[in-house]
Amino acid sequence: MNLNKAFVLGNLTRDPEKRALPSGQSVVTFGIATNRFYKDQAGQRQQDTEFHNVVIFGRMADTAAQYLKQGSLVLIEGRLKTRNWQDQSGVKHYRTEVVAESMQLGPRSSGGNSNFAPRNPYPGPQQNKPAAIKDEEIPVIEEEAVLDNLSDGGQEEIDVKNIPF
Numbered sequence: 001m002n003l004n005k006a007f008v009l010g011n012l013t014r015d016p017e018k019r020a021l022p023s024g025q026s027v028v029t030f031g032i033a034t035n036r037f038y039k040d041q042a043g044q045r046q047q048d049t050e051f052h053n054v055v056i057f058g059r060m061a062d063t064a065a066q067y068l069k070q071g072s073l074v075l076i077e078g079r080l081k082t083r084n085w086q087d088q089s090g091v092k093h094y095r096t097e098v099v100a101e102s103m104q105l106g107p108r109s110s111g112g113n114s115n116f117a118p119r120n121p122y123p124g125p126q127q128n129k130p131a132a133i134k135d136e137e138i139p140v141i142e143e144e145a146v147l148d149n150l151s152d153g154g155q156e157e158i159d160v161k162n163i164p165f
Helices: 058-067
Strands: 006-012 017-020 026-039 045-057 073-086 092-105 140-142
Touching: 006 045, 017 058, 026 058, 045 058, 045 073, 058 092
Parallel strands: 045 092
Antiparallel strands: 006 026, 006 073, 017 026, 026 045, 073 092, 092 140
16 A cells, blocks of 8 residues: 655745646645744754745645735645656756645734734633634535546546646
């Protein structure tokens, strides 16, 4: 049995870039930065930052393009996919991406016209919570299962070769 599963929780390094496949399906790409904190041999606190490329397809891509922006916190669950191509000078390039299967939006700032309120930072009895904070769940958006092409309403499986970037 094999398993290809990735969970990435971090902040967007750039605004999502939305494109369309020749079939008309939406594709969104963006980067996520994750941080790891640890103590070195001298006992000093250190930080290591890792950068991840994310690709999202379909309606979930439309949602990502609408709600995410640089600095947004997001949880992506998906699989790793490495693409390779040759440039005009014959040099072979490789790019490993997380192809999203589900996405959970992080809390949004209370300023502006946001549909999401921050999670309750005051756990415990309700009387200790300021009236301005609302308890709203952060939505989980999952990719629709790819249906068999023979069934009614089926979808085509996306071939990475058709991605225009």
